[in-house]
Amino acid sequence: MSTQIDVQNLTLQFRTDEGLVTAVDNVSFSLDKGEVMGLVGESGSGKSVTAKSLMHLNASNAVYSPESKITLYTDTGPVDVLSLRRPSELKIVRGGAVSMIFQEPMASFAPAMTIGKQMVEQLQLHSDMSKTQARNLSIEMLDRVGISDAGKRIDQYAFELSGGMRQRAMIAMALSTKPKLLIADEPTTALDVTIQAQVIDLMKDLVDEFRMGIIFITHDLGVVAQTADRVNVMYLGQLIEEGPVRDVIRQPKHPYTQGLIAALPKLEDLDAPLTPVPGDIPSPLERPSGCVFHTRCSQIVGDMCSAKAPTERELDEDHKVACHLYSDLQTEAVQ
Amino acid sequence: MTDVLIRAEGLSVGFQLGGGLFRKDILQAVNNVSVTIEKGSFFGLVGESGSGKTTLGRALLKAVPITEGHARYNDGEVDVDIASLEGPALKDYRKRAQLIFQDPYAALSPRMTVRDIIAEPLEVMKLTKTREETDARVREIAAKCRLNLEHLRRFPHAFSGGQRQRISIARALVSGPQFIVADESVAALDVSIQADVLNLLKQIQADMGLTFMFISHDLSVVAHTCDHVAVMYLGRLVETAPTRKLFAGPRHPYTKALFSAIPSLDPDDRGKAQKLTGEIPSPTNQPPGCKFHTRCPNAIDRCKSEEPQLEGDGSGHEVACHRWKELMELTPA
Numbered sequence: 001m002s003t004q005i006d007v008q009n010l011t012l013q014f015r016t017d018e019g020l021v022t023a024v025d026n027v028s029f030s031l032d033k034g035e036v037m038g039l040v041g042e043s044g045s046g047k048s049v050t051a052k053s054l055m056h057l058n059a060s061n062a063v064y065s066p067e068s069k070i071t072l073y074t075d076t077g078p079v080d081v082l083s084l085r086r087p088s089e090l091k092i093v094r095g096g097a098v099s100m101i102f103q104e105p106m107a108s109f110a111p112a113m114t115i116g117k118q119m120v121e122q123l124q125l126h127s128d129m130s131k132t133q134a135r136n137l138s139i140e141m142l143d144r145v146g147i148s149d150a151g152k153r154i155d156q157y158a159f160e161l162s163g164g165m166r167q168r169a170m171i172a173m174a175l176s177t178k179p180k181l182l183i184a185d186e187p188t189t190a191l192d193v194t195i196q197a198q199v200i201d202l203m204k205d206l207v208d209e210f211r212m213g214i215i216f217i218t219h220d221l222g223v224v225a226q227t228a229d230r231v232n233v234m235y236l237g238q239l240i241e242e243g244p245v246r247d248v249i250r251q252p253k254h255p256y257t258q259g260l261i262a263a264l265p266k267l268e269d270l271d272a273p274l275t276p277v278p279g280d281i282p283s284p285l286e287r288p289s290g291c292v293f294h295t296r297c298s299q300i301v302g303d304m305c306s307a308k309a310p311t312e313r314e315l316d317e318d319h320k321v322a323c324h325l326y327s328d329l330q331t332e333a334v335q
Numbered sequence: 336m337t338d339v340l341i342r343a344e345g346l347s348v349g350f351q352l353g354g355g356l357f358r359k360d361i362l363q364a365v366n367n368v369s370v371t372i373e374k375g376s377f378f379g380l381v382g383e384s385g386s387g388k389t390t391l392g393r394a395l396l397k398a399v400p401i402t403e404g405h406a407r408y409n410d411g412e413v414d415v416d417i418a419s420l421e422g423p424a425l426k427d428y429r430k431r432a433q434l435i436f437q438d439p440y441a442a443l444s445p446r447m448t449v450r451d452i453i454a455e456p457l458e459v460m461k462l463t464k465t466r467e468e469t470d471a472r473v474r475e476i477a478a479k480c481r482l483n484l485e486h487l488r489r490f491p492h493a494f495s496g497g498q499r500q501r502i503s504i505a506r507a508l509v510s511g512p513q514f515i516v517a518d519e520s521v522a523a524l525d526v527s528i529q530a531d532v533l534n535l536l537k538q539i540q541a542d543m544g545l546t547f548m549f550i551s552h553d554l555s556v557v558a559h560t561c562d563h564v565a566v567m568y569l570g571r572l573v574e575t576a577p578t579r580k581l582f583a584g585p586r587h588p589y590t591k592a593l594f595s596a597i598p599s600l601d602p603d604d605r606g607k608a609q610k611l612t613g614e615i616p617s618p619t620n621q622p623p624g625c626k627f628h629t630r631c632p633n634a635i636d637r638c639k640s641e642e643p644q645l646e647g648d649g650s651g652h653e654v655a656c657h658r659w660k661e662l663m664e665l666t667p668a
Binding site for chain 2: 162164194197200219220246249275
């Protein structure tokens with residue numbers, strides 16, 4: 001398989017009144033064509049900011065480090081995403097080759113425009129379709145995502161649709177431009193479990209059909225287990241563990257990933273006590289020294305956890321973790 | 336047999352929507368619901384959005400008017416009919432029954448310090464006489480909710496979601512209530528913090544002997560916290576049972592579908608779930624017969640015309656489905 005998007009050394013800070021706040025800290029990963037990657041972490045871990053970087057969509061006070069590089073591979077060759085400036089250049093990563101589905105479908109549709117008008121508008125922006133062609137394709141897409149009576153629904157406003165229906169319409173809109181990469185930011189979090197199951201099924205079908213890569217941002221490891229091929233776990237702006245979904249969920253290596261899995265209430269064992277990850281995620285203004293997780297970690301190996309940031313190493317094939325538990329102490333001492 | 340704190344019989348809540356002089360549109364949010372909540376228990380209420388679970392919780396707090404039926408509250412000191420409470424008796428009930436909200440970011444005033452937020456119910460209800468007395472009570476409750484006393488002078492923006500939810504809990508507890516409705520109180524929290532807040536609620540319940548109504552859409556959370564679970568669909572109770580009984584053998588097709596929809600942590604379990612099609616119908620346009628028949632995989636003609644009533648098996652497990660016995664024989668546990 002070939003690479004769809006490649007992220008190297010992504011570091012992103014926000015300029016604020018209180019100084020520079022680090023949101024993403026030296027994150028590197030790549031996604032193959034047609035691959036589904038789950039991006040997991042607590043609120044404040046930087047997962048949404050990372051995803052928005054792929055569309056160069058962060059607020060104007062965002063500062064990317066000079067080493068940061070994001071390369072998107074399209075039909076017409078590689079695109080250096082972070083060097084794009086003008087709106088006409090950015091079109092390719094904002095709805096063209098990359099589309100995004102947001103968490104709150106009510107907030108993502110303009111309330112005073114019909115669903116159809118918004119779908120047609122973006123199709124005309126990204127292709128040379130006529131209005132009629134764009135409308136026909138939009139109806140076809142709405143129908144494809146399971147909205148009955150699509151010809152009528154297209155002329156309705158977002159508030160006239162239920163939550164699940166709105167999220168389906170959002171998916172239809174995001175996919176109508178046939179993107180190579182779909183970023184789904186907590187797409188099922190605001191939905192009921194029964195509707196969530198329907199939307200997950202729909203997304204899986206669409207991946208098979210359109211063969212696009214998906215970055216699925218969620219805090220729900222169950223959703224990841226059901227959708228993703230690979231998992232990346234983030235904490236305080238850093239990628240702390242990554243690997244194939246089975247390895248990461250069945251044999252988590254990083255104490256944080258282990259903690260996240262232990263904190264989930266399990267239906268199989270109602271007597272098991274619920275074990276929270278102790279403490280709260282620190283404010284990005286007060287980033288801990290050394291390993292950023294050491295303030296909440298229950299498996300500290302010594303002073304090095306608060307002194308030195310662990311480097312990522314590959315434990316099993318393709319399964320990487322950044323934790324001193326697994327670093328070879330001697331080689332590090334020599335270095 | 337333990338004491339019963341709340342006994343609701345045939346409880347209905349309807350909201351009037353627009354309409355003219357001769358035409359009244361009623362949205363029936365809760366329809367003929369009977370529940371019994373034992374003192375000192377953790378009573379779970381489950382259902383999709385639009386199932387009426389929040390409205391039922393609020394009706395028991397008399398935050399929305401009860402249009403039909405009765406609900407008695409009896410904590411040993413007072414024995415009242417919630418529907419007809421007013422004046423001083425209602426004020427007294429407010430002290431005894433409290434609510435914890437879902438979103439700790441929206442529930443706390445950004446202009447008040449944590450101390451003032453927690454002290455406000457005491458001042459409004461005139462439960463303390465002097466400032467010293469108020470402060471002492473606030474500190475006592477804050478410590479119970481594992482809040483740092485240093486933090487009482489700060490404003491809510493300085494706190495994370497988990498800490499804010501602990502502040503909300505402290506505020507609900509400060510008047511010394513017996514009955515607490517926790518409405519989706521962990522839904523807005525990260526999993527790592529969710530477990531912490533659930534443990535705190537359990538501990539408070541055990542220490543102070545409180546009774547909780549825990550409203551949630553998350554079955555796995557309910558399974559771990561509640562003693563008894565009631566499942567609602569379109570304003571009706573469709574199944575109610577002690578937690579372990581319900582999780583060992585759900586009987587209503589809707590409950591089964593809810594279980595099946597929980598995303599499994601096992602990546603090899605994909606696609607095994609039994610999927611429910613369609614969405615919950617609008618409460619203003621309810622289907623006839625069993626309200627679930629439009630989405631039920633087991634519906635027969637009878638379900639379309641005749642509404643099933645809750646029936647029990649004597650063990651406290653009740654279900655409202657025409658076919659539950661038959662279905663149980665078809666799919667042995």
